Amino acid sequence: MSKIREMFDQIHKRYDLLNRLMSAGRDLSWRKTCCKRLPQKDNAVVLDLCGGTGDFAMKYCKNMPKLCIIGDFSGNMLTLAAKKNADFKPVQMDATQISLVSSSVDIILNGFGMRNIQNLDGAFSEAHRVLKAGGSFATLEFFKPDKTISKLFYHRIAPLALPFAGMIFSKRNAYRYLVLSILNFITAKEYALKAKNAGFSLKCIKALDGGLAHIVILEKPWT
Secondary structure, three states: OHHHHHHHHHHHHHHHHHHHHHOOOOHHHHHHHHHHOOOOOOOEEEEEEOOOOOHHHHHHHOOOOEEEEEEEOOHHHHHHHHHHOOOOEEEEOEOOEOOOOOOOEEEEEEEOOHHHOOOHHHHHHHHHHHEEEEEEEEEEEOOOOOOHHHHHHHHHHHHHOHHHHHHHHOOHHHHHHHHHHHHOOOOHHHHHHHHHHOOOEEEEEEEEHHHOEEEEEEEOOOO
16 A cells, blocks of 8 residues: 555646546546535535545535545645645545544545555445435546446557656556556446445446446435
């Protein structure tokens, strides 16, 4: 895990551009689509888990007063998030050991972060713990491709960009890791099943752009 954190610390200045590259420029629109499916509540407490530079929180929190906590294990990422919005509360944390009290969060966002967590069950357990009853956990992720378009993109097109990524980022291995992390991850349906086993109820799974990414929205039941 320390090696992964070090990698993200090294690429933090180009991370947003990397997301544009990995999503073929669609990630901003995907976040907007996801946010429209989430409840809007004044003065909600929002945790952008594995929040990186805060793009997801920027989209969800911009129209209504909310306490937005950006939680990430990369200190350099959090520095950039704080520069984007002075109202953000950056907190360095491990997703499997969230440094918040139980039942204190209304909304958890996670954009392209869950596949970087080695102990996924532990992350689900912690997310369930800190979320209030009736609260939502929204994941926007590059899951393991299981559709024709996504298989073509991540098995054929994305690897062709490795030399290009190396020239831009001087971190070809970082881009290689990100591609492999998608291919080695689980499918959206498998992810939803793990979440249900952790106590969440499934609200929706939505494939985006032929399955290049998926939205999975979960809820912590009232009982």
